[in-house]
Amino acid sequence: MSGGKVDIKVVLLGKSYAGKTSLVERYIHNRFIGDTVPYQNVITIGAAFGAKTVVINNKSVVIGIWDTAGSERYEAMSRIYYRGAKAAIVCYDLTDKSSFDRARFWIGELQKHEEGCQIHLCGTKYDLIEGNPDLRRIDEKETKALAIDVRGDVYETSSKTGKDIDKIFVKIASDYLNSKRETLEEETSDIIKLHPSKKHFCPACRS
Known part of the structure; x- marks a missing residue:
């Protein structure tokens, strides 16, 4: 989609060649750019933007x-x-230990500058280790421990097969809608506390 209002801003962070661009291409366009450009040759200069609408319980985000x-x-x-x-x-990148070390750096940056940002951990290129488990360089226990530390979720994805990529964005959209609902409930509760009876006229809410 292009133009229009964005409900929630999501940012992808990580080391070069960690598979961020491939993940976005698979999610937004349902294509694997590795079919024409190898994983290691996909690089973003500055930043790229894309948008997609998710429907959760008949609500669009x-x-x-x-x-x-x-x-x-x-x-x-x-x-x-x-x-x-x-x-x-x-x-x-699940096949690159240094990329996980770099992920820790970005988590620190987010915690320092964007305290309200929900962090999701995403191991990429699962198709490579599925084909050859010896290529795995990132321990699952370590990623789960880090996810607990940041109060987030951890996913192991493949842009080639699409494994678990949709799940990340469905979770983000669901969290957004739940947050909106909780905020509305809190506001409604506050109004009821301020004006428990319609016998008490409130010029602002005309009750």
């Missing part, structure tokens, strides 16, 4: 997705793009 560059020289620029994000998908 427009998710705006910022795919940021992972190169260290673009770190300062990435901070501009994750400012105000309600959710972040921190990506790491």
Whole structure:
């Protein structure tokens, strides 16, 4: 989709070649760019933007997705793009231990600058380790422990097969709707407390 209002801003962070762009392409366009461009040759300069509408229980949520560059020289620029994000998908390559170390850096940045941002951990390129388990370099127990620490979820995805990619965005959209509902319930409760009886006239709410 293009134009229109975005309900929730989501940012993808992680090391270069961690599979962020491939993940976005699979989610938004349902295609695997690795079919024409190998995983290791996909790189984003600055940031790329895409949006998609998710329908949860007949309610539509427009998710705006910022795919940021992972190169260290673009770190300062990435901070501009994750400012105000309600959710972040921190990506790491399941076959590259250094990418997980880099993920910890981005988590620290988010916790420092965007305290209200919900963090989701995303291991990418699951298809590679599914074909050859010896390629795995990231321990599942370590990722689960980190997810508990950031009070987030952890996913192991494949942009080639589409494994679990939709799940991440459905969870983000569901959390957004639940948050909106809770806020509405709190506001309604406050109004009832202020004006428990219609016998008490309230000019603001005309009750």
